Amino acid sequence: MTNGRSTAWNSLQRHVVPLAAMLTLLGCGSPPAVNTSAMMPADAGVRMQSVPGRYVVQFKDTAAGDHFKARTKAKLYKNLAELGVEVLELPVGTDLQTVQSAEEVDFAEPDFLYTFQPTAETLASKEKNTPGLSGQYALKMVDAPTAWRKTRGDAGVTIAIIDTGIDRNHPDLRGRITGGYNVLEPKSPPTDENGHGTHVAGIAAASSNVLSGMAPNCKIMPIKVANAHGMASTSQIAEGIAYAALHGADVINLSIGGPAPSKTLEKAVAACVKRNIPLVAAMGNDGSNKPMYPAAYAGVIAVGATNQRDEVTNYSQKGRWISVVAPGDGIISTTPTYTTNLIQTGATTAKYGRLSGTSMAAPLVSGIVAMMRSTTPGMSPKAIKQRLEETTDGNHKYSTTSGYGRVNAARAVGAIN
Incomplete structure (x- = not known):
């Protein structure tokens, strides 16, 4: 097996359509709204799109989660109990760092978007x-x-x-x-x-x-x-x-x-x-x-x-x-x-x-x-x-x-x- 890095790539490249570009070409409606400002931790150094206002949160315990949701007016979108996390919808403008630094929270991250x-x-x-x-x-x-x-x-x-x-x-x-x-x-x-x-x-x-x-x-x-x-x-x-x-x-x-x-x-x-x-x-x-x-x-x-x-x-x-x-x-x-x-x-x-x-x-x-x-x-x-x-x-x-x-x-x- 060899590493085809020359003509194989040159000939294929003409027929390659990146999915990110393909999303703009698809005819059945438009891609979902995304938040492009979400940033992973500094060591990742990667910017990813996410669902606006939606965060995945692991709380320190049930009481802490209830307190956080009441305090921030967060709405429960989905409870992934098998993984110990909740998917929350927070008011527009809520800052990720504010959620991550809350005393009730073990970890929080945006609901990032991935592409097949x-x-x-x-x-x-x-x-x-x-x-x-x-x-x-x-x-x-x-x-x-x-x-x-x-x-x-x-x-x-x-x-x-x-x-x-x-x-x-x-x-x-x-x-x-x-x-x-x-x-x-x-x-x-x-x-x-x-x-x-x-x-x-x-x-x-x-x-x-x-x-x-x-x-x-x-x-x-x-x-x-x-x-x-x-x-x-x-x-x-x-x-x-x-x-x-x-x-x-x-x-x-x-x-x-x-x-x-x-x-x-x-x-x-x-x-x-x-x-x-x-x-x-x-x-x-x-x-x-x-x-x-x-x-x-x-x-x-x-x-x-x-x-x-x-x-x-x-x-x-x-x-x-x-x-x-x-x-x-x-x-x-x-x-x-x-x-x-x-x-x-x-x-x-x-x-x-x-x-x-x-x-x-x-x-x-x-x-x-x-x-x-x-x-x-x-x-x-x-x-x-x-x-x-x-x-x-x-x-x-x-x-x-x-x-x-x-x-x-x-x-x-x-x-x-």
Whole structure:
């Protein structure tokens, strides 16, 4: 495997649409109002958008919380009791430092906004959107056919896809879906209005004669945390993670990221690891070595992206927290059978389409993890991460660009040595 930093990037760059820019192009309404003045602690040095007037707060105790809310006239937006935090709406003009320094408060942070990340998409590949194993180079590259001789995953193993939702009626997915939840509208199904979540779900576990996911016999738990524009807040993602952990997820996929850390998300990740649930997250797509979260949290399997030449893509984030890389460039997968934002803007096509990014690499690894848990149910997140890193193709020498190397599914599940 080589590091494709020259012509590969020059040729792809023409077809890359950053999601931040894509939000201004989407036709179904406007992105939500955001507060761009919120700043993380000085050591982060990163400015992130947040939901205006909304804060995630951990109080010292219940009485302290009641006192604070009465004193500040804060309204309870949502109580995330499983994480010990409350999401509050405070009067316009309330200063973050005022909330953080209140004697009743353990910690407080804005309800930051994160973006789901098809930040690189391959427009040039649309004419080749014919599914079938012959067109799924990623599965061949990680030696999925050999891995499938041992296991195609177990129907009792569930992959939680925390994303933009799913097309529950897609012919390649409907037999794989179990449960699901819509954080944005709890009384409504987790319908995908963006397209990203359906694509990610197919990479992990689609199953039909037309297209295969990495773990086609495993189940998918779709958890919708993001709107049609692919945006989700800290509290929404944290609630989605907590829901997955409490409702039987065996592995959690997070194809999402933001450049500043959140104590709330870190608590959610740590709680999952403590409950023996592995989390797989996309490294990010701006090609820098800046940390992206949740990928950079301890215990997370952080995944970068490679291309058809088995090279690390130029847009794949780098850093000492990267674990492994996997195919993520020009990946064909399921897309909604109806019109969504990604389809409407020409980013992909209906029913099947190609997208690129670490968002696409992460669910392939989540599928491998699900297969590992199918053969060894009690395997801990730490052991799974170590096994993935020890069974990659290449010399296993660590680098901040490719981690321990490109994953090999057959070796990871023990189908070959």
